[in-house]
């Protein structure tokens with residue numbers, strides 16, 4: 603196995619991108635990543651494209667070949683990776699494996715979703731495909747509904763409050779204000795979250811990630827060749843993934859995501875680091891309760907303790923642990939297939955020292971955590987500046 607480094611990153615602004623289709627979004631992020639790695643399309647040997655439901659959102663399938671075509675990658679192999687909202691993180695892991703194995707030297711991993719061309723209710727139905735159709739979606743529950751069940755149980759078992767949930771959204775909007783690529787560059791208050799309309803009790807509008815368009819891309823190469831491309835390569839020191847049941851009803855507990863715990867344990871072992879060594883982390887806050895679960899399941903807090911810590915400001919920018927400096931899914935937006943790749947882009951900027959107003963001081967070790975469905979897939983990566 604070879605060590606793998608990220609030498610190029612690209613991102614589009616997330617949000618309602620009315621004037622850009624899938625092709626334009628992919629091209630915008632892809633070209634930025636190629637330029638960052640100082641390579642041309644002729645240098646790329648393999649493409650993995652993460653996307654969840656382009657057929658339902660836009661009618662377009664066969665997106666990996668389209669991405670390769672759009673970026674001028676002539677006749678190379680290209681594969682679409684679909685793992686619900688963890689499609690981007692899963693694509694990154696496939697790219698990592700392709701380079702680590704020695705099969706390819708220059709691999710581009712892209713992530714894209716164009717979700718705003720359909721109505722919110724059509725988007726909700728498409729997103730529902732990430733759950734168990736027969737047991738959950740056909741019975742009328744949506745993703746906000748599934749996470750509301752989790753939130754209610756967490757509140758019941760651990761005394762987590764609606765203010766604690768709201769504080770996740772407030773923090774992530776604070777960070778998004780500092781991110782030019784974010785969908786919501788607007789501060790919000792706990793009262794505004796609590797008074798926003800109920801989506802699925804106890805989750806309100808401002809507890810939810812939005813429907814978004816956007817794309818992200820990274821360039822992966824073997825670490826030993828990385829400095830030919832970029833002076834500050836970022837090494838991927840762990841890549842781990844796990845699954846769990848699709849239906850919540852079959853889990854031992856719904857106040858933890860077992861897939862996150864398993865993937866995190868493997869990642870810490872591979873990277874030979876502990877939670878206390880991580881300086882900056884992008885976690886999957888599709889709903890505010892999801893960030894609380896992530897903080898606990900990734901080992902940063904004991905079960906039931908993360909909500910208060912977030913409310914107390916322990917995970918704000920440049921506090922004890924900087925969490926979701928991009929604004930997370932809540933503030934930066936959540937074009938589902940792009941999110942996992944965007945998380946990696948943010949960590950690369952942080953570890954390079956290129957995160958501008960939202961730079962974490964002394965960021966040396968970073969982590970990304972990308973979840974599919976209600977926790978049926980979890981992907982965890984750990985990154986370090988290459989020595």
Ligand code: COA
Pocket residue numbers: 687722723726729745746786801807808810811812813888936975
């Ligand atoms: N956070 C903040 N503002 C939001 C928002 C969000 N999540 N979603 C919508 N808005 C804003 C819009 O910008 C719009 O503002 P404007 O009136 O100033 O233009 C307003 O709220 C109404 O937007 P609209 O698109 O009509 O909202 P909606 O009620 O149709 O959809 C949700 C809101 C929460 C239902 C939708 O965003 C949603 O389904 N989110 C969850 C997505 C999801 O499940 N992802 C997968 C996770 S596993």
